[in-house]
Amino acid sequence: MVPALGVCCNEYASVYVTGGPIPALPCPKCAAVLQAHGWHWRFVDGLFTALRRVKCWTCIKTHVVLPADLCAYRDAKLPAVEAALDVGAVHPTAATRAAGIRWDHDEVAEAVRKVRRWFVAFDARFDQQVRALLTDAEGTWLERTRAVVGSSPGALVRLRAWLWEKHRVLLLGPTGLRRHGLVRDDLRRASPDLCIVTAPPDTT
Ligand SMILES: [Zn+2]
Numbered sequence: 182m183v184p185a186l187g188v189c190c191n192e193y194a195s196v197y198v199t200g201g202p203i204p205a206l207p208c209p210k211c212a213a214v215l216q217a218h219g220w221h222w223r224f225v226d227g228l229f230t231a232l233r234r235v236k237c238w239t240c241i242k243t244h245v246v247l248p249a250d251l252c253a254y255r256d257a258k259l260p261a262v263e264a265a266l267d268v269g270a271v272h273p274t275a276a277t278r279a280a281g282i283r284w285d286h287d288e289v290a291e292a293v294r295k296v297r298r299w300f301v302a303f304d305a306r307f308d309q310q311v312r313a314l315l316t317d318a319e320g321t322w323l324e325r326t327r328a329v330v331g332s333s334p335g336a337l338v339r340l341r342a343w344l345w346e347k348h349r350v351l352l353l354g355p356t357g358l359r360r361h362g363l364v365r366d367d368l369r370r371a372s373p374d375l376c377i378v379t380a381p382p383d384t385t
Pocket residue numbers: 208209210211212213237238239240241
């Protein structure tokens with residue numbers, strides 16, 4: 182998985198799906214230019230959406246090009262996760278609202294559970310991994326993130342770009358970090374939000 186740095190969900194289709202040749206992306210392992218190679222379908226904002234797959238013909242490895250602000254394996258965006266984190270785990274319903282998740286009356290429990298799972302995912306191990314990469318700052322992983330990339334909204338999107346450019350480590354979102362964007366098959370299988378097919382999207 183490689184991030185489409187600078188290209189968020191709202192522009193992704195025009196750059197990577199309906200446009201002409203895709204921007205040149207280097208392979209995270211060998212730097213060869215990745216070639217367009219089919220499609221990866223998953224839910225984005227509840228809609229089944231095509232993402233680009235690309236392949237490194239040197240490493241013989243395929244990657245999905247992930248919009249800059251989209252979490253891997255979750256139908257959630259990094260700014261929404263950040264808004265929930267700012268409210269804090271002790272106020273789960275308020276955090277869910279801050280994340281912009283809307284629910285019908287009988288779905289509130291599921292919406293809150295979704296956000297609680299984010300908090301659980303940012304555990305001590307995640308904290309330790311991010312802190313090890315942000316050694317020029319002090320504090321928790323989120324405090325260090327803001328010290329390094331700035332504290333205005335969008336810090337997690339900027340953290341993803343920073344980690345990728347400096348360390349070739351991909352911030353997936355609540356699912357953690359992966360060096361070179363390489364993810365394990367069990368993560369792929371465990372996600373309810375995606376499946377992989379090679380049919381192109383209908384762009385008419
Ligand atoms: Zn490669």
